[in-house]
Amino acid sequence: MAALDRIAAQARQLDRQWQLTRERARYEAELARRRFLAVDPENRLVGRTLERDWNEKLAEVERLERDEALRPPLSARLVRPEERRRILALARDLPAIWHAPTTRPADRKQLLGYLIKDVTICRGEATIRVAIRWQTEACTELEVPRPRRSSDVRRTDPAVVERIRELAPGHTDRRIAALLDREGLRPGLGGPFTADKVQWIRYAYAIRGGCPEGPAACPEGYRGDGRCTARVAAAELNVNVSTIAAWCRSGRLDGVQSASHGPRWIRLTPELITELRRPIRSCWSRRSGT
Numbered sequence: 110m111a112a113l114d115r116i117a118a119q120a121r122q123l124d125r126q127w128q129l130t131r132e133r134a135r136y137e138a139e140l141a142r143r144r145f146l147a148v149d150p151e152n153r154l155v156g157r158t159l160e161r162d163w164n165e166k167l168a169e170v171e172r173l174e175r176d177e178a179l180r181p182p183l184s185a186r187l188v189r190p191e192e193r194r195r196i197l198a199l200a201r202d203l204p205a206i207w208h209a210p211t212t213r214p215a216d217r218k219q220l221l222g223y224l225i226k227d228v229t230i231c232r233g234e235a236t237i238r239v240a241i242r243w244q245t246e247a248c249t250e251l252e253v254p255r256p257r258r259s260s261d262v263r264r265t266d267p268a269v270v271e272r273i274r275e276l277a278p279g280h281t282d283r284r285i286a287a288l289l290d291r292e293g294l295r296p297g298l299g300g301p302f303t304a305d306k307v308q309w310i311r312y313a314y315a316i317r318g319g320c321p322e323g324p325a326a327c328p329e330g331y332r333g334d335g336r337c338t339a340r341v342a343a344a345e346l347n348v349n350v351s352t353i354a355a356w357c358r359s360g361r362l363d364g365v366q367s368a369s370h371g372p373r374w375i376r377l378t379p380e381l382i383t384e385l386r387r388p389i390r391s392c393w394s395r396r397s398g399t
Contacts, residue, residue: 110197113188120187127180131173138166265297270314273307278319278333282307283367322367324374336365336374345377347387361385 141163148156188196199206206212206220229240232255239251272294276285286302296306311318318326319333330341337345339353342362346353357364357373362381364373 110193113193113196117187127173127177131170131177134166134170134173138163138170141166263297265310266294269294269296270310270316273310274314274316277311277316280334281320281322281367282311282318283322284320322371324372332374336376339364339373339375342375342377345382346385348385356385 141159145156145159145163148159150156203220203224207217224243226242226244226246228242231238231240235255236252237255239253241249241251243249269289272289272292273285276288280288282304285307286304289302289307294302296302296310308318310316320336321327321332324330324338324340327338330338339350343350343353353362353364353375354373356362357375362385363376366373
């Protein structure tokens with residue numbers, strides 16, 4: 110209501126300024142007319158100058174009157190009593206204003222600015238405490254969780270890291286990725302798990318892998334899941350590596366490869382060793398051919 114009163118006062122002041130401007134223009138035109146009529150007719154040069162000045166003053170009066178006619182009347186720029194009553198009724202029904210389809214987000218923000226006197230924010234370890242003091246001196250207290258830092262958002266959940274730590278001794282990175290996806294777990298950057306992502310997490314958290322893809326990472330030749338390299342299997346069965354590869358292709362041995370031409374990891378059991386192990390031929394038997 111105070112804003113409406115200020116608008117009405119400004120409208121009245123503007124009308125008063127227009128009225129004074131018109132009165133001054135008319136006074137100057139009348140003054141120019143008197144000077145023209147008072148000049149000696151014999152003095153034609155002065156008379157023409159005064160006549161031109163009079164005409165200019167009359168033109169200015171006509172321009173001001175024309176502009177004034179185009180301006181809306183004062184009554185149209187003032188808020189009528191019934192409009193004031195409607196505004197007051199609407200101001201008392203804030204939900205109607207807030208939920209009206211014509212109310213924009215910027216309008217809602219402005220409404221809150223009118224209603225709120227001040228806001229106090231206290232930051233805690235995990236939450237933020239917000240105290241809102243309204244214009245009525247009532248106070249509303251809220252507690253909201255602190256937004257996570259971008260580094261925390263991108264960091265893999267500790268539970269996932271622990272799960273990788275549990276699986277690393279007996280599973281390859283590729284197998285760990287498949288198990289984590291099956292369990293519905295995700296890395297910090299989102300998306301499905303891959304062997305490279307598992308390897309990076311193991312590196313970042315110093316998790317030692319028990320089942321590498323390459324045999325060079327296992328000096329003893331055995332992985333955490335019990336599989337051994339093709340060279341160790343050949344030594345155990347007294348055959349060459351080519352025979353191990355042939356037995357893997359035929360299905361006599363359980364061998365896995367991460368790539369088509371990558372190293373094989375063989376699962377040997379005591380029963381397989383007993384069944385497939387070749388006897389050692391002595392040097393004398395080889396020379397004699399028996």
